[in-house]
Amino acid sequence: MPRLIQGVELRRASLDDAAALAALIARSARGLGGADYSAAQIEAALKGVFGVDTQLIEDGTYWIACVQGELAGCGGWSFRQTLYGSDQSADRDARRLVPGVDAARIRAFFVAPEWARRGIGSLILARCEAEAQAAGFQRLELVATRTGRRLYARLGFRAGEPALHRLSDEIEMECIPMVKDLGVPKAPVPG
Numbered sequence: 001m002p003r004l005i006q007g008v009e010l011r012r013a014s015l016d017d018a019a020a021l022a023a024l025i026a027r028s029a030r031g032l033g034g035a036d037y038s039a040a041q042i043e044a045a046l047k048g049v050f051g052v053d054t055q056l057i058e059d060g061t062y063w064i065a066c067v068q069g070e071l072a073g074c075g076g077w078s079f080r081q082t083l084y085g086s087d088q089s090a091d092r093d094a095r096r097l098v099p100g101v102d103a104a105r106i107r108a109f110f111v112a113p114e115w116a117r118r119g120i121g122s123l124i125l126a127r128c129e130a131e132a133q134a135a136g137f138q139r140l141e142l143v144a145t146r147t148g149r150r151l152y153a154r155l156g157f158r159a160g161e162p163a164l165h166r167l168s169d170e171i172e173m174e175c176i177p178m179v180k181d182l183g184v185p186k187a188p189v190p191g
């Protein structure tokens with residue numbers, strides 16, 4: 001775990017945060033994604049797969065990290081089928097997953113460039129893992145960017161075969177499916 005900056009606070013996102021979250025996501029993708037993707041790929045992704053998913057906010061499973069009152073990062077988990085994407089994505093599926101059978105989703109992690117590599121992504125991910133596990137899920141699944149892959153690999157996710165996701169007629173983006181076993185929740189020790 002990298003050294004965490006002082007004074008990071010986690011809170012659940014609300015619909016009032018949507019505009020600020022959209023701005024943070026765009027800044028994060030442009031500021032941190034450039035080492036892994038072209039500007040054209042990032043701009044195409046910001047028209048679809050990168051963005052706010054209000055379903056996560058409404059479900060109460062999307063988290064914001066604040067530093068000195070400013071949004072520094074966001075990310076969430078989900079008990080619904082949709083694996084990735086934003087409100088703009090076409091192939092959304094709001095059906096509920098079955099805890100103990102299906103893998104909960106890890107969704108839409110974005111950290112502000114000025115707060116990168118300070119443990120904020122790890123902090124939000126730990127909260128999401130704990131909540132998914134408390135809800136009865138024993139596995140996590142996600143689709144990672146190349147940038148995100150390094151964070152998730154560090155925190156115990158296994159990578160599958162990279163696949164190309166079409167963003168527009170001319171533009172594709174390589175993403176990586178990843179999974180993590182949380183294990184069966186421990187039974188309480190009898191008194």
Ligand SMILES: CC(C)(COP(=O)(O)OP(=O)(O)OC[C@H]1O[C@@H](n2cnc3c(N)ncnc32)[C@H](O)[C@@H]1OP(=O)(O)O)[C@@H](O)C(=O)NCCC(=O)NCCS
Pocket residue numbers: 001002003028029032033073108109110111112115116117118119120121122123143144145146147148149150151152154
């Ligand atoms: C991926 C992302 C959320 C990581 O957030 P973060 O707060 O910087 O991550 P952390 O500080 O918790 O990193 C934890 C560990 O993950 C690994 N890691 C994270 N980002 C990395 C990078 N760019 N290069 C190499 N390793 C990285 C490192 O092992 C790091 O520990 P270290 O800093 O002590 O070496 C951030 O880079 C981001 O917002 N990227 C742009 C948007 C994006 O692609 N999101 C992922 C969607 S799937």
